[in-house]
Amino acid sequence: EAQVTQNPRYLITVTGKKLTVTCSQNMNHEYMSWYRQDPGLGLRQIYYSMNVEVTDKGDVPEGYKVSRKEKRNFPLILESPSPNQTSLYFCASSLSRAVGGTEAFFGQGTRLTVV
Amino acid sequence: AQTVTQSQPEMSVQEAETVTLSCTYDTSENNYYLFWYKQPPSRQMILVIRQEAYKQQNATENRFSVNFQKAAKSFSLKISDSQLGDTAMYFCAFMPPDRSGGSNYKLTFGKGTLLTVNP
Numbered sequence: 001e002a003q004v005t006q007n008p009r010y011l012i013t014v015t016g017k018k019l020t021v022t023c024s025q026n027m028n029h030e031y032m033s034w035y036r037q038d039p040g041l042g043l044r045q046i047y048y049s050m051n052v053e054v055t056d057k058g059d060v061p062e063g064y065k066v067s068r069k070e071k072r073n074f075p076l077i078l079e080s081p082s083p084n085q086t087s088l089y090f091c092a093s094s095l096s097r098a099v100g101g102t103e104a105f106f107g108q109g110t111r112l113t114v115v
Numbered sequence: 116a117q118t119v120t121q122s123q124p125e126m127s128v129q130e131a132e133t134v135t136l137s138c139t140y141d142t143s144e145n146n147y148y149l150f151w152y153k154q155p156p157s158r159q160m161i162l163v164i165r166q167e168a169y170k171q172q173n174a175t176e177n178r179f180s181v182n183f184q185k186a187a188k189s190f191s192l193k194i195s196d197s198q199l200g201d202t203a204m205y206f207c208a209f210m211p212p213d214r215s216g217g218s219n220y221k222l223t224f225g226k227g228t229l230l231t232v233n234p
Contacts, residue, residue: 031220042119042206042224050219058221090160094220102148102167102210104222106160 002027006091006107013081013114021076021110023091030096032074033058033104034066037088046089049074081114088112117142117209121225128197129233135182136192136228138207144168148210149183149190150222155203163205166190197232204229 004025013019025032033048035058045058049068063085065077074093078085091107118141128134140149151163166174166183174181178195194201207225 033221035222040226042226043222044224045219045221048219048221056219058219088158092160092222102165102220103162104220109158109160111158 002105004091004093004105004107006089006110008110009108010111011113013112015082015114016080019078019081019112021078021089021091021112023074023076023107024072025074025091025093025105026072027093027095027105028071029093029105030071032068032091032093034064034074034076035090035092036060037090037109043090046076078112081112083114086112086114117144117211117223119207119209119223119225121205121207121228123228124226125229125231127231127233128194130197130199132197133193133195134197134230136194136205136207136230138190138192138225140188140190140207140209140223142188142209142211144211146212148212149181150208150210151179151181151190151192152206152208152224153201153203154206154227155200160206164192194230199232199234202230202232 007022030051034046035043037043047066049055089110092104094104120139147168149166153161153163164176180193182191204227208222
């Protein structure tokens, strides 16, 4: 089954304790992205990757890191989480537009609470 | 930068009736893509319908259809024969066209409309 898998689904952590949210897709998509969803703000892009070893900042990158060492994986790293990073996080992937891709496939979401 | 505005934070509709969710956007682009995503209580983001700006014909997917007014930069979603399972948060989203040298396929989302379908 074609899917984007995020782990964990829920996470409660303490301020300053490094954490990683994993994202993996099995559709051979070039493009992957991370969003955060906050009440009243919709979803906002954190980072994106056009392909392996190619990453760039989105609209709200502060406090986050990403890596793209393999095509299928795009982990989100919080080196020193703070309470303002409490949010619902989504990973998404899509095909290159050059081959007609437009639809973004989303993971199930990760509910992160930083206390 | 593009912006997407959903002016209705909450709406409700009776089962089997029709409801329209509004969305307006601001862009200087000519070719772009517009989407409606549904987020039920499970939190999963589900694509409902998409529209390519270069297509004049409004997109339709079963009970879901859009009214795309390019000049007015309006992209409303009509849900016909509403069902209880349509209860969800609905997000309108904009995606820019390709750029030479690489593109960020960033989706710019509105703040969402919470739709409740009542029995």
